[in-house]
Amino acid sequence: MTDISITLTDIDFLEEQLDFSEISPVEFEKLVFHLLDEMGFSNLTWRKGGDGNSATDGGRDLEATYWTVLPTASKEEKYWFEVKYRKNQLEKSQVQGTILNAAGNNTKDNVVIITNSTISNPTLDWVREFQNTHKKPTISLWQGHDLELLLRKNPRTLARFLPSSLAFSGRCKVIESKFSxxxxxxxxxxLDELWNKKEDFYxxxxxxxxxILAEVAYGDIVERQWGLEIDDARLFSVAATGMLNVYPFILKSSALNRDQTPLIQGLSYxxxxxxxxxxEDLAASVLFHPEAFAESxxxxxxxxxxxxxxxxxxTIFHDLSVQCSENYCSKVSHMSKDKDNSYFSRFLKTPPKKEENSVLILNSINGECQIGLVAKGVYCPLGNSDEAPKTLEGLVSELKFARGxxxxxxxELSESA
Known part of the structure; x- marks a missing residue:
């Protein structure tokens, strides 16, 4: 598994105009910050107590520098950004105040006023007249429609703050990138959308x-039975893909300090x-050597x-062991090691240390297998749920029993339904 960067194309975007009302003024400030970073600005500094502190007027909101590479030389220019979130048109007085304030500061080469809204024509005329008589700083106005064009050219920021602007194909790319x-x-x-449109990414x-990993972890795998709904070829491909990526998944999870349980539980399902x-033959082969199916x-x-x-x-055998035996079969039973003595431990000055997730599995030759898979006087294979076989042949044999x-x-559940 390699890192996946978001590469969005025109087909991944919806044609509708971006709706900036979906985000708050604070989120709009953060959007601008990340957009400038994605565009290549450096030394980004908030001037009002930190990233996204407020969207009030007056003062400098954001400072940055930008390197311009020319054929004969390169230069670094300083930028001064004013971020103004509005439900209605940006007031002329606010634009004038920002520009006049910047004109008195000779340390800035460029002043950019950014708004999610629009700026009136009289205000634009005033800015042009001011620029004709004041060569420095250079004034730029980014209105909502200008911001939309910039965002579509810098899709990481767009996908992060306005995911509704993406078509389903674009949202799928973002999902893959976030996971990878x-x-x-x-x-x-x-997750709802992935289920409803599962045929769109066959x-x-x-x-x-x-x-499927997400459904097992956060959804309802009984209600949305991915493993039974998709066809055989797709299920096989998914299983092989999962096994091929076990090591990369675990390494990435460890590096990010993520819980690996959803991966193991999902792959088990x-x-x-x-x-x-x-x-069992195909399942064992995919478990043991998935590279054989990947032309590797x-x-x-x-x-x-x-x-x-x-x-x-x-995990497969443990779950089957617990679920098959609980209140059903007397051959195998599970209990915590400290289940019987935990109460009296409170009367000991030095109580025994508890072992996390410690479970005692009792496997008996007595009792009768309720589904007829284990002969009398024989231990149930589910009682050895922590002893995986080390050969392909052993996997086939154990999985044959699990399939039964x-x-x-x-x-039985089907008959009683």
Whole structure:
């Protein structure tokens, strides 16, 4: 997995005019700050107590410098920006006050007044007359329509502050970039839209993978059953894409101090769906060596292959073990190690240390398997949910049993529905 930068094209934008009323005055200031940074301005400094402190008038809002590279020489110019958010047209007195104040300061080469609104023609005429008699500083006026053009040429800022201006294709690119670079999953309205328009990105296995990981983490995978709704080819492609990227995902998550649980839980769900629909042979192959399906010459050592699929396999078996046995089967049971002695620990001066997420799994040869997969006098394979097999053959054998559990237990629910 490599870092993905947002590369938006014309087709990714809606044709409607940008609606600056969607953001607050403070957010508008932040938008201007990030836009100038994206445009190449440097030494950006807020003059009113910091980034986005206020959108009041008077005084200098923002200072910056800009290097201009010429054929014969290069020069650095100083800029003075006034950010004025308005619901209505910007007042002439405000424009005049800003320019006259700047004219008395010889340290600024350029003055730029930025507004989300418009400036009247008489005000524009006054600015032109002033510029004819005052060569310095250079005056620039960025009205709402000028700002729109600049934002469309600098889409990172636009996507961050006005995502509604993007077409669905553009929003998908932003979702992919946020996940690849920041390990942030979509949620809420983004997740709803991905589900409703899932056929619009049929060929994009990576985006589908992100959507499924997000659904498992933040959505309702029972209500929106990605793993059962998409077709076999797409599910297989998503599973292979996920396994190929396990190491990059984990490395990126660690670097950003992100919780890796949503990745493992999501991949566990995807692999169970592949197992249920396509069988243990294909599921085991994707877990063990996904490079074989990517026309890749990479051949990882078996130890790295095992370390890659081990947490996913163990999660599958642990979840099946807990859900299949709880209030259902007496062969396997789960309990916290401190479950029975936690109460009396309060009477000990030196209570035993608690082990986080410590669970005792009891696996018995007694009892009867309620779904008929385990013979009498034999331990249930689900009781060894923390011991992943280290060979492809072992994976096939264990997953065959897991598939039987999935088929039988979901079949029982179907019959009782």
């Amino acid at each position: 670079n920041l390990m942030l999953l979509p949620a809420g309205g983004e 060929e994009d296995s990576y985006l589908t993978l992100i959507a 995807i692999m169970q769906c592949l197992l249920l629909r396509s069988g 010459d990479i051949e990882l050592p078996d130890e790295l292959k095992f370390n890659r699929y081990e947490p996913i396999f163990n 559990v999935l088929i039988n237990r979901s079949g």
